[in-house]
Amino acid sequence: MLNSFKNKIIMLGELYQRAIVKYGDLRAPMKGPLGEQGFCVISNYFDEGDLALFPEVSKSLIGSEESKDILLKFPFLSKPLFDPKVISIVRDYLGPKAVLDYASGRRFLSSGSKSDEWHHDSVGHRIKIFMCITDQDDTTHTEIVPSSHRIKYSNYRNSKIDIEDVKAHGDIIKVIGKKNDLIIFDTNLLHKGVYSQVPREIVQFEFTDIRKSMMRGHVGMRMCSFHKSITNSPLVAAKYLKNSGDSVHFA
Incomplete structure (x- = not known):
């Protein structure tokens, strides 16, 4: 009886997620730099003045699994939220309501991360930006299958992909970011992280x-703090942010 009830809850959850993902993707134009291959790289993003602050950003990441107030500590890192080029990439791909x-x-250090297996992010089309704070190399980077972002899944909860199926969708390439690169990709793209004892330090954004965004879990507005200035960005839904003194955060 209890197992039957649990199975029904799981099934309803899957149906709900499938409906939201499908409905949310309906107005995604999937145009612009991400349209064909599902990813792009912008190199040498920050100027020398901002780049001089990267060692402080790097230092702040040591000893913390995840810094959810990184844009509060370092407001200059919010540049992509105001950059017409990045705004255009996000909206040309996801639509005007992204x-x-x-x-x-x-x-990131060594392995053991949930992202070190081949997967999609089980949420349909979503843009992630990796802002590279340090150089990556052959032992610590992201691997992807270009153009696999257009694959449709009957059940988005089953996000892990066997290597044989990955290879069937195309060639695997390494995206080795350099300090001051932005790696921009659709998380529906087949991808995996490669880790070693060489630290991979990034600031990540999700759109x-x-x-x-009304979903909860690993998609939707999750707890993180920002400098109040981000409320002026066209990519920020300010009405969903709560004030906390000099900062704002998602509830």
Whole structure:
């Protein structure tokens, strides 16, 4: 009886997620630099003045699994939220109602991460930006299958993909970011992280259609803090942010 009830709850959850993902993706134009291959790289993003602050950003990531107030500590890192080029990439691909869902700083070491297996992010089309704080190399980077972002899934919850199926969708390439690069990709793209004892330090941003933002889990507006200035960005749904003194955060 109890198992039957649990199975029904799981099934309803899957149907709900499938409906929201499908509905949220309906108005995604999937045009612009991400349209064909599902990813792009912008190199040498910050000027020398901002780049001089990167060692402080790097230092702040040591000892923390995830820094959810990185844009509060370092407001200059919010530049992509105001950059016409990035705004255009996000909206040309996801549509005019695309918004920021999440931002954090991460420092990856060795393996054991949930992202070190081939997967999609189980949420349909969503843009992620990796802002590279340090150089990556052959032992620590992201691997992808270009153009796999257009694959449709009957059940988005089954996000892990066997290597044989990955290879069937195309060639695997390494995206080795350099310090001051922006790696921009659709998380529906087949991808995986490669990790070693060489730290991979990034600041990550996630953008989705605002209808998906009402979901909870690993998509939607999640707890992280920002400097109040981000409320002026066209990619920020300011009405969903709560004030906390000099900062704002998603509830």
